[in-house]
Amino acid sequence: MRRKTLRNPMNNPAPKSNKPQTAITPTRADDFPGWYQAVIKAADMAENSSVRGCMVIKPYGFALWENIQKYFDAIIKELDVQNAYFPLLIPMSYLAKEAEHVEGFAKECAVVTHHRLEQGPNGGLIPAESAKLEEPLIIRPTSETIIGESMAKWVQSYRDLPLKLNQWCNVLRWEMRTRLFLRTAEFLWQEGHNAFETYDDAKEDALKMVHAYADFAEQYMAIPVFRGEKTEDERFPGAINTYAMEAMMQDGKALQAATSHNLGQNFAHSSEIKFQGREGKEEFAWTTSWGMSTRTIGGMIMVHGDDDGMIMPPRLAPVQxxxxxxxxxxxxxxxxxxxxxxxxxxxxxxxxxxxxxxxxxxxxxxxxxxxxxxxxxxxxxxxxxxxxxxxxxxxxxxxxxxxxxxxxxxxxxxxxxxxxxxxxLFARAKKFRDEHVFEVKTIKEVAEFFAAEKVGFCKVDTALLQEKEWETVKKEYSLTPRCMPFEFNGAKVLIAKSY
RNA sequence: CGGGGUGUAGCGCAGUCUGGUAGCGCGCGUCGUUCGGGACGACGAGGCCGGAGGUUCGAAUCCUCUCACCCCGACCA
Structure with missing residues (x-):
């Protein structure tokens, strides 16, 4: 009976099998994405909602997020970050202030155009024509612009800097294809926004934050990560540098779950975050932003989980x-x-x-x-x-x-x-990861690696990304440069399939 | 938006080709026997067959139109 239930959810004749019995079907080896969904269901963490692309986080899954919040919040408070809250709705024109920023987010924005509903001609409700907004509002995909506006008001003098703000909130990005935790239209995160007096302060802060995330991943989530810088084409829209932690899932794909950005003066210019400097001159602030989302939960599942279900990292486990x-x-x-x-x-x-x-x-x-x-x-x-x-x-x-x-x-x-x-858990994950990073000399070898359906990351000379062949190979195997690990100073880059 | 597919019980599906008034497994409820790594039996509750038209004595089944969702591609934490 038990065998039938487990092996045979579709009601078809069960194939004879010597495989050890597992609580989760399919197994990781059978069908990794199917396994992932099954684990979330079996562990009662989340489910799809009737709202397209949005998930319901169930109490057990949310308890995990609450623990992430609790411990990470304590960490950033030690770094003198203050929590605040900014509007969900952002005037559309704000997004347009930073050229690259618009380009990055415009195509996945939900737009609010009316403020009242009325009875439609065929029954049901329609937005009232008389209640059309003069300027549409967008639902925040991220809050650089609206927080920038406040910062501009709050910063007058170099004595007001650094200003370090964070909010725990939801954001919305209209995604085509969604997967529980890994990619949903609405997701939860924290977004930190810091402003500094000098370039060096901002750069140092962006680096400090990526290390804060990476330390958190390793010490709380038990996930080993690569710390590094994103290549130019993977950078956050509007940033000078984007730093990230990259983790390897058990199927060899990469997951980026937190990033920090050195925004230079780009957003300070567009939001007019100006201050009177030590010499009495007006100067623009140097800003950073940094975020970590509910996506990390997907990472914990795919790094630690096994064919019997979830394995919670002890320090974050809702029940230890x-x-x-x-x-x-x-x-x-x-x-x-x-x-x-x-x-x-x-x-x-x-x-x-x-x-x-x-x-x-x-x-x-x-x-x-x-x-x-x-x-x-x-x-x-x-x-x-x-x-x-x-x-x-x-x-x-x-x-x-x-x-x-x-x-x-x-x-x-x-x-x-x-x-x-x-x-x-950490040692097991690190062993798996280290055994699946391969040093490769040419783009041709990268292609061969993925053509052979091998699992893992390829580490190559960053210069190879300039070769024409890379564009073809990248497309063919849907690869991306994940990050340039700090220890190689930009000389090496990790290439992988990713979530 | 292209290419493919699916809507039938809470979940997973069969039934559709060849119209005849709804079925299976799991789950759920009650009772009994079990109980240190996934028990078993008996009984039972539960369905506007995605929606709207049409054909027919009769439609889950045939025809037309819709709506929704899923998978594969381009974008992304």
């Missing part, structure tokens, strides 16, 4: 330790109390623990835990309770890691165990 009471009879209140006491002890240590006291069957609770990627699962039955013990299992290793220890030992070691899981 799930306690499952294994009950013989209908309901064992003593056992539930015992579990609850354990939960309280773990919470006192600052850990996110939960007890599954639902009426679901024990094996279903366990698989639920597995699919949701809870880092540590604790099982407690009558035997353990009698002996003051518990059994715990690591999600990243599975049942081979099952161990029975005393409650005290577990409580005292839980934080360390979570750290070990984090390190193991």
């Amino acid at each position: 330790i799930q306690i499952i009471p294994v009950m013989k009879d209908d309901r064992d209140q003593a056992l539930l109390d015992y579990c609850d006491a354990l939960k309280k002890q773990l919470k006192a240590k600052g850990l996110r623990a939960a007890v599954d006291s639902s009426e679901a069957r024990t094996p279903d609770k366990m698989w639920g835990c597995v699919k949701k990627g809870v880092p540590i699962r604790v099982e407690i039955g009558g035997r353990e309770m009698a002996e003051g013990k518990l059994t715990h299992v690591r999600r990243d290793i599975g049942k081979d890691s099952k161990a029975t220890v005393s409650v005290d030992e577990f409580v005292n070691g839980a934080e360390k165990l979570l750290a070990e899981i984090h390190d193991a």
Whole structure:
């Protein structure tokens, strides 16, 4: 029965197979994009909404985003960034202020043209002709222009700089093809906008922020990343330099989940962010912008997940330790109390623990835990309770890691165990990534690599991107230069397929 | 916007060619037996067959028109 359900969701005859049974079908090897969708569904993180291109983030997925917000927000506050909030709607003319910026975003903007609805001729509602806006508003695809306007007001003197602002918000980019978390029309992010007195300050800030993101990816998401600069054609519209962190997914494709931009004086000019300098002269500010989105969640799924579902990086996991009471009879209140006491002890240590006291069957609770990627699962039955013990299992290793220890030992070691899981996830991801980066000498070899359907990144001399052949190969295999890692000073570039 | 496809129960699908009044699996509910890594049985609830016209005694099925969504391409965090 079980085999039929899993292998045979389409109701067709099940093929005979020796493959080990997995909670997720298809497996990563069968169909990576299909696997990705199935993991999100199995872990109950998000689903498509009836609004085209927009997703519903379900409580378990949103809890993950809330943790990202919580920890990253603390990091930027340490960097003297202040949170604020700016309008969702931006006058259309603002976008036009920066030439390259318009070109980059104009073709994916949603436009608000009316402010009232009325009864249409065939019933239903239509925008009222009399309520047409003189100047249409766009829904923000990003907020450089509207924040620039405020900055222009707030900055008068060099003493007002640096000014560092951030907002956690939603943005909208009318995307053709969408995928949960990775590319949706509306998505959540933080966008930081800083203004400085000098070019050097701005450049240093843009670099500092990309490292802040990369450190966050490595220390919280357990995702190893390449830190580097984007090539000219991959740059943010209107930026002088764009820096990014690039991660490798398990199918060898690249995912950029956060970027920072050195905007030079481009936006200061268009928004007139001027100040009186130390010598009394009027000067334009130097600005940066930097953002990280819900896309990172897609990255965590594709970097850590396996054929049994999600694997949450411990420091961001909505639930770090799930306690499952294994009950013989209908309901064992003593056992539930015992579990609850354990939960309280773990919470006192600052850990996110939960007890599954639902009426679901024990094996279903366990698989639920597995699919949701809870880092540590604790099982407690009558035997353990009698002996003051518990059994715990690591999600990243599975049942081979099952161990029975005393409650005290577990409580005292839980934080360390979570750290070990984090390190193991990071090491596993880094090993995979390092084994899938290939140094290649010519564009022809790049073409051969992808023609052979090999998986990973090609590292080449940046100069090769000037060759005519590159344009053809790039198109043929839908490749992009991902970034020029800092350690090569622009001399090398990573090429890959990407999300 | 080009090229392909799909709309039937909460989800996944069959039925359409050859019209006859709705079916399967999962899920869901009740009861019983189970219960330390995905249980099983019995009973049960659940559908304007995407929408609008037409043909017909009769349409999920045939015809016309629509609407929506999905996949593949150009753009992107």
